[in-house]
Amino acid sequence: MREVLSKAGIGEEASHAAFVGLDEVEGEDGSFNYRGSIPQEKALRPEVILAYEINGEPLPREHGFPLRVVAPGFIGAGSVKWLSGVTLRDVPSDNPCQAREYKLFPPGVTAETVDYSEGLMLGELQVDAAICEPEEGEALDAGPVSMRGYAVAGGGRSVEWVDVSSDGGRTWVHADLQEGAGEFWAWSLWEAHLEIGSGEHRIVARALDSSAGTQPVTAEEVWNFKGYANNSWHGVGMNVR
Amino acid sequence: MREVLSKAGIGEEASHAAFVGLDEVEGEDGSFNYRGSIPQEKALRPEVILAYEINGEPLPREHGFPLRVVAPGFIGAGSVKWLSGVTLRDVPSDNPCQAREYKLFPPGVTAETVDYSEGLMLGELQVDAAICEPEEGEALDAGPVSMRGYAVAGGGRSVEWVDVSSDGGRTWVHADLQEGAGEFWAWSLWEAHLEIGSGEHRIVARALDSSAGTQPVTAEEVWNFKGYANNSWHGVGMNVR
Structure with missing residues (x-):
């Protein structure tokens, strides 16, 4: 280039x-x-x-x-x-x-009130993480549960770490990042292990980037009428026997 | 340089x-x-x-x-x-x-378990905003309330806008950024006007930067045992007559 x-x-x-x-x-x-x-x-x-x-x-x-x-x-x-x-x-x-x-507008702006000459032209991405395993609604046995997923940073920043939680963010377990994670601007693959008892659970993941940036808890916090730039915590619900 | x-x-x-x-x-x-x-x-x-x-x-x-x-x-x-x-x-x-x-550690790390060879060396800042007026606990009359403060972005990013809320983030009012805000890497000064009824209120402010990055709602979300990199919403409590 x-x-x-x-x-x-x-x-x-x-x-x-x-x-x-x-x-x-x-x-x-x-x-x-x-x-x-x-x-x-x-x-x-x-x-x-x-x-x-x-x-x-x-x-x-x-x-x-x-x-x-x-x-x-x-x-x-x-x-x-x-x-x-x-x-x-x-x-x-x-x-x-x-x-x-491809523009971001403040939360008070709607499709009816928008002025397209205003707003932020989208550019750099924010850090984000996704859980790939287990899948939503998966039935699992109580005990150790392995989680796998990816994380990606924006701008010129890198993924520093990924944490997972099974209690809504009160306590966190550090994920292992695959060696060479994030090199060549690829996804950073991660794996984490949680001990989970029986019942309904929702596990969440979030990443942190090299500028100490992390992810919002809910999509409501970053609501905008076009639905852009939502990097809120990814969660997966599961039924543990 | x-x-x-x-x-x-x-x-x-x-x-x-x-x-x-x-x-x-x-x-x-x-x-x-x-x-x-x-x-x-x-x-x-x-x-x-x-x-x-x-x-x-x-x-x-x-x-x-x-x-x-x-x-x-x-x-x-x-x-x-x-x-x-x-x-x-x-x-x-x-x-x-x-x-x-000057290192950031994941939420699971404590002063007792920390390994200082790990962790993220702090560098780029995250976007942040502060309310300077009114002051905490100030007694005000019901009606229009003017708020003033500053915002600052990190890395090579700029402050795009500031929003304020008097209902805990359910609805937001867009602040006016002072002309030339953020030029020469100075603070971006802002001013906003809210209509507030009598009672106890807590008003909050948050900024958005040019990478669509914004601020966490609470300090708990970004807790780390050294207390670094807390750019959660700044709030001011006030008593409106």
């Missing part, structure tokens, strides 16, 4: 790297190509790449063949697929997807 | 800028100079400066005369005062203050 941007002319004035995709979006005034931008500072970081292969094979069509952007730690909208152009500009993309749709 | 680091030899291997202060810390094995480091990537950002003046006057002694580091968005320990040396190194400072004291 850095090499391509150098040819496009990195400068102090050009502060956003903008990408054009070959896919067309149907808008109110006709169709247009999907476009999106990320800050130049982010685009020049080593984790941001132009990808033409995945695991040694050409990119599949659905992943953006023949070329796509991969901008980890940023909303997916910045990782433009079916790339046909890269430019540098002094303001973020004015594509309706970015300038209007 | 960038100019000084260039002379020290910025390289790919040297990834931390380390600072020596003239102040001495009393340790178990005698006294030592205070030292601390910040990542080279942070040190090269334009907001990180070497300060010898404040508001046109030489730095006061208590602020680090004759020279200090100012590293906004980072824990204060990185803004080393009474500076006597700058070096580049490939690992963070091993000064006991940084390598042992």
Whole structure:
């Protein structure tokens, strides 16, 4: 990415790297190509790449063949697929997807009162964690229960640790992060072991990132009418015999 | 700062800028100079400066005369005062203050079980907001109440908005940010207006940063035995007549 941007002319004035995709979006005034931008500072970081292969094979069509952007730690909208152009500009993309749709609004704003010229253009992600095992509603025997999942950080930050709780966050057990977790901007896989008695339980997981950022307890705390940026604790209910 | 680091030899291997202060810390094995480091990537950002003046006057002694580091968005320990040396190194400072004291531990760790070789070395701050007016316990008349305070973001992030609530976070009123809020890495001053009836009330404030990061509801959620990195909602109780 850095090499391509150098040819496009990195400068102090050009502060956003903008990408054009070959896919067309149907808008109110006709169709247009999907476009999106990320800050130049982010685009020049080593984790941001132009990808033409995945695991040694050409990119599949659905992943953006023949070329796509991969901008980890940023909303997916910045990782433009079916790339046909890269430019540098002094303001973020004015594509309706970015300038209007992917925006966060304060909790007091509703679909009826929204002013789309306001709001925060979504960019860096917040830290998040998910439980993959056990699954919701799984029937388990009382005793040791193994949990597995992944965690991912946003911006240029890394996942530092993951904690799990079976009592709603009163006490926490530290998960083991897989060695090399989070390298190459992949998911950080984790595993934790809890001792659980019989009855109905809800287990939750949360991660902490390298800026000491963690996750909100409930989705209500981060409510916004478009439903974006909800990284509240992931919980799984289970029935222990 | 960038100019000084260039002379020290910025390289790919040297990834931390380390600072020596003239102040001495009393340790178990005698006294030592205070030292601390910040990542080279942070040190090269334009907001990180070497300060010898404040508001046109030489730095006061208590602020680090004759020279200090100012590293906004980072824990204060990185803004080393009474500076006597700058070096580049490939690992963070091993000064006991940084390598042992200013560390965050998971909620399950206590003063009795802590292993100081573990834990997260504190660095980037999280977003935070404080209410300055009204003051705790202030007696007010029912009707419109004006609130004032400040907010500050961490890392390279900015304060996007501040919301206030008088019903424990069920509904929120958007605060006005002072024009130019957050420029030059200063506090973002804000003002909000609530209509409050008579009785006991607790008003809270919270900020949102440019990575869509916000604040935890309670200190319990981010409990750690050293008491660090608590950016939970600031609340003020008041008695409205």
